[in-house]
Amino acid sequence: MNNYPKLHNATWPGIVGKGPDSEPVIPFDTMLAMTAAAEVDGVKFDGVDLGLLEPHFTLNDPDEAKVLAEKLKKHNLVAGSLVAPIWAGSAMGTADQRKTFVEMVRKACEFGKQLKELGVRPYGVVRIDSAAGVDAWAKDPAGNTKIIADTFREACDVAAGYGEKLAAEGEICWGAMHSWKYMVELMEMVDRPNIGLQADMSHTFLYTLGYNAPEHRIIPKDADLHDREVIKAGLKTVTDALRPWTIDFHVAQNDGSVFGSGSHDKTGRHCQATDPNGLLDIAHDAGYWLRDENGQLTKAFKHICWDGCMFPNAVMENQQTWNDILAAMIKVREAHGWKA
Known part of the structure; x- marks a missing residue:
């Protein structure tokens, strides 16, 4: 059986879209225990990707990494990619906001370094976004993209000091990252060897449906989304453009709609793995991302992760x-994995 890429679950769905104006946050220990308990034909998750967000984590506690490492070892899991809590600032904001953004990246990289030294983080990147909305970005697309690129460049230089790569999340709710073409433009503008796409x-x-960027829509409005050939053609266009930049990958399902809950803006709806x-x-x-245009495995990252943000608590507590x-992730690895 293929043992790469390693299979991870995400813990931040216990926080994202939750809170006072939605459902209660699911505690980190609960997310960790349910991940560790999952098993299919003797196969279990290898690790978790972590959102370094309160109330799951505080980066101001010097013992936080040590406590986490003990929990991971207890459950026979490792840590992979880390989500930097950059929303206290903004890559497109004032000088002070941008400074805060970069400082949060530094703190995430420092936390990642501690986990490596504790022997529980063998791979993974630090995830960022622009922390800026699409409407605000659209007031000055060229100027705002340049500001975001400048901030990302500074963050990359900080991350490089820790041996970290930064992965910018491809998501329709982040300004300058809300279309596949804008994402490529931003990556090229940042021009750092340790930046890539999540x-x-x-x-x-x-991206194929042009939400928030209709000028870059690929699949026509009148297309039948239940026609697999239509879907495959759209995915091929997007992945041919973005695969060379991809350094972190989330397995997920979507029904063609957008969804938001709590304070989270509407974005691509995460559906359950078995959603009809x-x-x-x-x-x-997944093969469009994991294999190149010739069908060869890229092996661009050592693990893949499931992201189920904004699932109802009743679903996540089952x-x-x-x-x-x-089970869905195992099928991905069977089809596009390798043995090492």
């Missing part, structure tokens, strides 16, 4: 949900 199968599928309305063939379509997710 591709999520749900979010990046929305899902438009993606998860195992097949162990079968995580078993179904793990």
Whole structure:
């Protein structure tokens, strides 16, 4: 059996879209325990990707990494990619906001370094976004993209000091990152060897439909989204453009709609792995990201992660949900993995 890429679950869905104006946050220990309990035919998750967000984490506690490492070892899991809590600032904001943005990247990189030294983080990147809305960006597209690129460049230089790569999340709700073409433009403008894309199968599928960037729509408005050939053609265009930049990858399902909850803006809806309305063939379509234009494995990253942000708590607190997710990820690895 293929043992790469390693299979990870995400812990931040316990926080994202939750809170006082939505459902209660699901505690980190609960997310970790349910991940560890998932099993399909003897196969279990190898690790978790972490959102370094309160109340799951505080980066101001010097013992936080040590406490986390003990928890991971107890559950026989490792850490992978880390989400930097950059929203206290903005890559497109004032000088002070941009300074805060870069400082949050530094703190995330420092935390990642500690986890490596503690022996529980063998791979992974630090994830960022512009922390800026599409409407605000659209007031001055060229000028605002330049500001974001300048901030990302500074963050890359800080991350390089820790041996880290930064992955910008391809998602339709982030200014300058809300279309596949704008994402390529931003990556080229940043021009640093340690910057890349975090591709999520749900979010990046929305690129083909032109949400928030109709000028870059690929699949025609009148197309039948249940026609697999239409879906495959759209995905091929997007992945041919973005695959060379992709250094982190989320397996997910989408039904062609947008969704937001709590304080989170509407973005590509994450559907359950078994959702009958899902438009993606998860195992097949992951191959557009994991294989190059000639069908050869890229092996561009050592692990893949499932992201189920904004699932209802009743869904996330059901162990079968995580078993179904793990089963879908195993199929991805069987189709596009390798043995090492």
